Amino acid sequence: MCPLPAPFHDWFATRGWQVHPHQQALLDRADAPSLLLVAPTGGGKTLAGFLPSLVELAAGNRPGLHTLYISPLKALAADIRRNLTRPVEEMGLPVRIEDRTGDTTYTRRRRQRADPPHILITTPESLALLLSYEDAPRIFAGLSRVIVDEVHALAESKRGDQLMLCLARLNRLAPGLRRVGLSATVEDPAAIARFLARHPDPCAIVHADPGPDPDIAMLATEAPPPWAGGGGRYAIPEVLAEVRRHRITLIFHNTRAQAELFFRDLWMANEEMLPIAIHHGSLAREAREKVEAAMVRGDLRAVVCTGSLDLGIDWGDVDLVIQVGAPKNVKRLVQRIGRANHRYNAPSKALLVPANRWEVVECQAALEAVRDHDLDGDPRGPGPRDVLCQHILIAACSGPFEADALFAEVTDAGPYAALTRTEFDACLDFCATGGYALKAYDRWQRLILRDGHWTLRDPRAARDIRMNLGTITDAEMVKVRWQNRLGGAPLGEVEESFASTLTPGETFLIGGQVVRYVGLREMALEVAPAPGREPKIAVYSGTKFSTSTQLSERILRMLGQDAWPDLPRATAEWLSLQREVSRLPVPDRLLVETFPAEGRAHLCAYGFMGRAAQQTLGLLLTKRMEDEGLHPLGFVSTDYATLIWGLDEVPDPAALFDRARLRQGLEGWLAGNAVMKRTFRNVAIVAGLIQRNRAGARKSGRQATFSSDILYDTLRRFDPDHLLLQVTREEAMRGLVSFARIEELLTRVGGRVDHLRLARVTPLAAPLFLEHGRVPVEGAARERLVEETAARLMAEAGLG
C-alpha cells in the first residue's frame, strides 16, 4: 500500500476524514497505464482521481502540464477547479490549477498555451481545439496523467469517440501518459474499460463500495394518472407536499417542454412561495448559473430540471429526487437517484411519478429493475467514421502528417481499434477530395500529399475547421432575450423551427415565464413579459428517449402475471379488462388488434420496441398499406405500440410483417424520409461537409445557405455509395430509425402474429387515441396537405 505523504495525511486527519478504500486503490495503482473507477455519485470520485496527481506534484519543482482533467460539462470545470484549489492551498502544495473551456477569455487561453498550469481542467471540445494548434507537441510533451470524468456518459456519444481519438494523439505526444476514468454505476464496466484504455493496454477496474440500496417508490397520488400524455401535472399537490417535507428536492423531467409546463403549474400552486427554480439546457448560461449558485448557497427548496442536471455539481443537501415520467432506461434512473444524498453510505431517496397509465406499468417495472440491480444499456457499435473524418481534419490543422502514422495512432483508440485500413483510407480520401465517385476537385483538394505528408492545401482552411469543431449537433437554435428597453438580458434559446412559427404578439413559455414575441433583432428573438397570457409552448429538440430493450422485456413479463398486486388498483383493473376483451401482449408473439373507431378502420400493433422503432414501424407499415391500396391515413406511436388508421380494414396484418418487404421499404422508400435527412445533417456537420460557422460570414446571410436536404438528395441520386451516406445508414439503423429493434422483434416472434378482430377500441389501445405526434401518411397525404392549405388561404383571401 502506497502511504499518503505527510501533508495529505495531516490534512485528512485534521478533518477527521479517512481515505476511502477506492481512493487508496487508485494511489496504489497510480502507475497503471489505464484504470477505471466505478463509484456511486458522492463517493469522492473526483478526489480519488486527483490524489495521485497531487501526491506526484507535491514533490515539487515540476514545470509544465502534469494532469489533464476532462469534464463533459463546461459549467463543471470552474467548479472543480475551486473545489480542488481549496485542499491544495490548505496543504500548501506548489500546484497551479486552471480551467479552460469555450468561456475562457482569449488572453487567458493564449497564456495557457504559452505557460500551461500543472493541472488543466477542460472539456473534450477544448482539448480537441488545443490539439489542432501547431504547438500542441510542446504543450503536451510532459503530460503525465489524464482523468476522464463521467466516462460512462461520454462513452454513449460521439463526444466520447472524439475524446478517445484525442487521447490516442496525446499518448503519441506524451509517451507514458496514464489514463484514469471515473464512471457511475454501469451495466458493463468492461466495455467502458475497453473504450477508455489505449488499445491493447489492459485496464483494471476498481469498484468503490456501491453503498446502501436506494429508498425508491412510486408517488401515491389522489388523482389517478391520465390515460395518455406526459408531464405529470396531476401530481402537483403531492409533489409540493414532498418538497415541503424535504430540504432540497430535484424534480427531473424527460423533456424541456415538460419541465417548463410543470414548473409553471407548480409555481401557480406554490402558495407558500417556497423558493423553487428551473434549470435546463435551453436557458441562458446566466440564468443557469444563477440557479446553480443559489443551489450551492442552499437558498432553494426545489429545482425542476432535465438531463442538464444528470451530471454535475455534487450538492450534498439534496435529499429527494423525483422523476416525473417513466425513466425509459434503468441505468439513467439509478444515476438520477444518485443525485440525492451525496454523503457516502447514505441511502438515496427517490420517488417516481408516472405521467400516464402506461407509465405506471413502466415505472413499476423500473422499480423492480433497480431493486434487482438489473441495469440496461445497448452495446455501442464501433467508433463512427464521421468523427474520424473530423479528427483527420484536426490533425491536418496541427501540421503535416503521414497516413501510416495517423492510422496507427487512431487504432490505438478503443472505439477505433477494429478500424480497417480501407475504412481509414476512405475517410482520408473524403477529407482530401470529398470522396466522390466523380473526381471533380483535383485542383481544389482540401488536403494534398506533399513529400509523403498530408497537409492543408490552403492553410486558411484551418480557421474554418477549428470554428466547426465538436460533435454536438443540436437543432439550429435562436437566442431569446428581453427587448432592448427592458435591458436586453438573455433568457435562453428556442429551436429555429419553433421561432419561425411565431408571429409578433404570440406568447410562449421560457424559464418558467410567459413572454410575448416582439420582434427579431440581430438574429435574436426579442420578447417582453406577458404575465397571465396562455402561452404557446416552446418546442425543444430534447431527445425523446426510447424505452430500453431490457425494460420493455420486463414490462412484457409483468403483463404476463396472473394479477398485479403491486400496481395501483386503477392500472391493475385496466390490464384485467384488456385481458377480458382482447389479450395481453406476451414476449414471443406479436399482438395485432383491428377494430373500427371514429368511422375509420384501426390497426394496433404492440411491438414494445421503444418509440423510435415503433415510429419506423408505423412509416414502413403505412407505406406497405398504401402500396396495397388499403388507404392508410395516419399513425401514432408510443414506446409500446403503433396505432394506424385508414379507410379500409387490413384483412391479414401478419402479411404486413414480412421481413424482406419491410427491409425493402427501409432501403428504398424510407431513405427519402425526414428522419434520414436529419441523421444525414448531423453526420455531414460532424464530418465537415456542412460548416455551420464560417470566418467572416455575414450573420444574416441566410440566403447564402442551402439545406442539407438538398445535399442528401443530390448524393443519393448521383453517389449512393458515398461515405457519408454509409455512415448515415449505420447511424439511423441504431438511432432514430432503430431498425435493429424491428429486426429483433421479428426474430423474437418468428412469424407468430396474433390477429384479433374486435368490435371496438380496446383498453390498451384507447390511450393511443389521445397521444400527440400523429403522423399523416407521407407522399399523397403531405401533398394534399399543402394543396388544401394553399386553397384555404386563397379562399380566405377572396382570391379563389
Added chain:
Amino acid sequence: MNGYDFDLAGARLSALPTGALFWAAEGCLAVSDLHLGRSERYARRAGALLPPYEVEDTLARLDADIAACRPRTVICLGDSFDDAEAAALDERAALWLARMMAGRRWIWIAGNHDPGPVTFAGELRAELALGPLVFRHAAVRGASVRGGSVRGGSVRGAPGEVSGHFHPKVRIAGRGIPCFLVDRQRAILPAYGTYTGGLSAGDAAICGLMGSGALAILTGRTARPMPMPRGRNGQ
C-alpha cells in the same frame, strides 16, 4: 405541365412547377439564379467539398424544361454562374449547355455573381425589354410603375418586370418551398439552381417590392398559388 397561368402587363405567362417561367406566345422560357459552379467555388476557397453534382442536376432539369416547352428564346435572369471562374464549366457540362443553346436565342442577363461577359455564346444584357415585359436580375423598386399610380388596377403602358435574385421561399406545412412571387407589376422567380438557399418571402427586402394581393406560386409537383405571406414568419 401543371403550370399556373397568370397575366402580367397583358402577357399570359405560366409559372412552371420546376421554377421556370414560360411565355408561350413568345416561345420564351426564363429561369433565374442557376448558380452553376457553386460547389467548385466553395472548394476553390478552401471551404467544404460539396457533392460536385449540382451542375449536372441543374442542367438536367433545364434540359427537361426546354424539351417540354421548345422555346425559341431562353433568358437566364442572372447569377447563372456562381462567379466568373465557375463559368469555366468542365467540358461535358459546356458541351451540354452548347447543345441546349443550339438553334435558339439565348440571353444571359448579368447578375451580381456574374456581372462580366461569359465564355459562352449568347447575348449578355443588363436587361432586356420584350413586348410589354422587361427582364432584369433584381427587381427595381417602383421601376415598373413609372407613369402612373398602382392603385386601382394595372397601369396601361407600364412594362411588367420579370426578375430573380431573391431566391424567394415560403414556409408551409413545415417546409421551406421555393416560390414565384407575382403581383400586377412584377414576377420574381425562384432560384433554379440545385445549390441555392432561399429568403423567406415575408422578408422586408421582398415584402416592400410586392403590392397588395400578391401571390406566391409554389414549386413542386404542381405549381400552386397562395396569398403571399407578409411579415418575417410568413404569416
